[in-house]
Amino acid sequence: MKVITNRKYGPPEVLRLEEWETPIPKENEIRVKIINTTVNSGDWRVRKPDPNIARLYFGLFKPRSVVLGLSFAGLVDTVGTKVSTFQVGDRVVGSTGMKMGTYAEYTCIPETGIVTKLPKEISFAEGAGISFGGFTALDFIQKCNVQTNQSILIYGASSSVGSAAIQLAKHFGAHVTTVCSKGNIPLMKSLGADEPLDYDQYFSTNHTKEYDIVFECVGKTEIQNNLKHLKKGGNLVLVGASFRQMWQALWISIFKRIKIHFGPIKESIENLNFLLTLATLGKIKVNIDKVYPLEEMAEAHRYVEAGHKKGNVVIQVEKTK
Ligand SMILES: NC(=O)c1ccc[n+]([C@@H]2O[C@H](COP(=O)([O-])OP(=O)(O)OC[C@H]3O[C@@H](n4cnc5c(N)ncnc54)[C@H](OP(=O)(O)O)[C@@H]3O)[C@@H](O)[C@H]2O)c1
Structure with a gap:
């Protein structure tokens, strides 16, 4: 089978096409012929790696x-x-x-793993795109216990996590304000944002509004700036927090008694089925920005690493008939 490997850490050029034996599933596993996969922010971070300390987990000298x-x-x-x-x-x-x-063209996964049937209403590309941003947004939204009529500010809302968070927050009845670049405002509206703001509007001294939840998707703002917009007793989410921000958040949450959520999320089959149900009902849609063939993986990584994708980047591994 065709596989894209990264035998060393480094730039997108380390990604190489190789031919491997097709894997054989164990007795409790299924083998999936992959039609679509995606390139996410996590993928390029592991490829580099970024941060460098990730080597302790992914391999000290090589992956x-x-x-x-x-x-x-x-x-x-x-x-x-x-x-x-x-x-x-x-x-x-x-x-x-x-x-x-x-x-890769094939993967094996235990039948009790994070795998479920894909409803016929959802394409393979949408299916591949639903999990990364969807799992992350849903996990943090559950931690904040988003309720009807609460106000939520989503910063970095055109990201994979952000585009899912907008739609999930709307589903739970929140009033959604988004922040992204001017060019992405029409996308925000199409995903259901009530008040789409561009960066200038958000950082303007006139913008003094406070929200029940501030949901920072991309780790690009200072915590103090987020706290300025958080109501007393509100929830702050730092999806893409750096280690420095995590320490800062820990101290702030202890000494100022503010609810701050950060750190790795949990993937669950229940949440995957929930996301698929919402997608089947047309309550969430997976925004697909670009599709690349497997052979153009390095180009897809370059695009995603540049940091301006809108929603999801999908890889076409196998053409559907
Ligand atoms: N905690 C966890 O378990 C977990 C899980 C998944 C992801 N993450 C983290 O979550 C973050 C988001 O991941 P993702 O895959 O959703 O990201 P992504 O889709 O790659 O993010 C791309 C988006 O970031 C926006 N952006 C770039 N610079 C910005 C800035 N200065 N201010 C605001 N927005 C900016 C861009 O919007 P514009 O083009 O409009 O600027 C673009 O739409 C990453 O840091 C990732 O590591 C954490």
């Missing part, structure tokens, strides 16, 4: 896992002898999490 990619959508191609919930030919969607390995 331990040489195939990146977590999200996938495709067709069940083979099932292990003990598999009972999936059949050959099922349309499926899922995430391999920290195991990664979806920049």
Whole structure:
């Protein structure tokens, strides 16, 4: 099978096309013929790595896992002898999490892993795009317990996480203000934002409004600036917090008794099914910015690393008939 490897850390050029043996599923696993995967912010961060301290987890001198990619959508191609919930030919969607390995034509995953059937109303590309931003936004929205009529400010709202957060916050009944570049305002409106602001409007001294929840998606603002816009007793979310911000947030939350949420999220099959149900009902849509063939992975990484994608970048591994 075709695989894109990263045998060393570095720029997008370290990504190489190789031919590997097709994996054989264990008795409790299914093998998925991948139609689509995605390139996410996490992928280029692991490739570099960024921050450098990530080497302690991913491999000190070179990557331990040489195939990146977590999200996938495709067709069940083979099932292990003990598999009972999936059949050959099922349309499926899922995430391999920290195991990664979806920049490939096939992946094997336990039937009890983060994998479920992909409803026929959702395309493979949308299926692959739903999990990264969707899981992250939903996990933090659940931690804040977003309620009807609460106000939420989403900063970096055109990101993968942000575009999902807008729609999930609307689903839970919140009034949504978004912040992104001017050019992305029409996208914000199409995703349901009530008050889309551009950066100038947000940072203007005239903008003094306070919100129940400040949801910083991209780790690009100072915590003090977010706190200026947070109501007393509100929730601050720092999705893309750096280590420095995490320490800062810890101290602030202890000494000022402010609810600050940050750190890695948990992926669950319940949340994946919830996201798929909302997508099937047309309550959330997966914004697909660009689609690249597997062979153009380096180009896709360059684009995503530049930091201005709108929603999701999808990789076409296999053409659908
Ligand atoms: N905690 C967790 O478990 C977890 C999970 C997933 C992701 N993350 C983190 O969450 C962050 C977002 O991930 P993502 O994949 O959603 O990002 P992404 O899609 O790659 O983000 C791209 C977006 O960032 C916006 N952006 C760039 N510079 C900006 C700035 N200075 N101010 C505001 N927006 C800016 C761009 O909007 P414009 O073009 O309009 O500027 C663009 O739409 C990353 O830091 C990632 O590491 C954390």
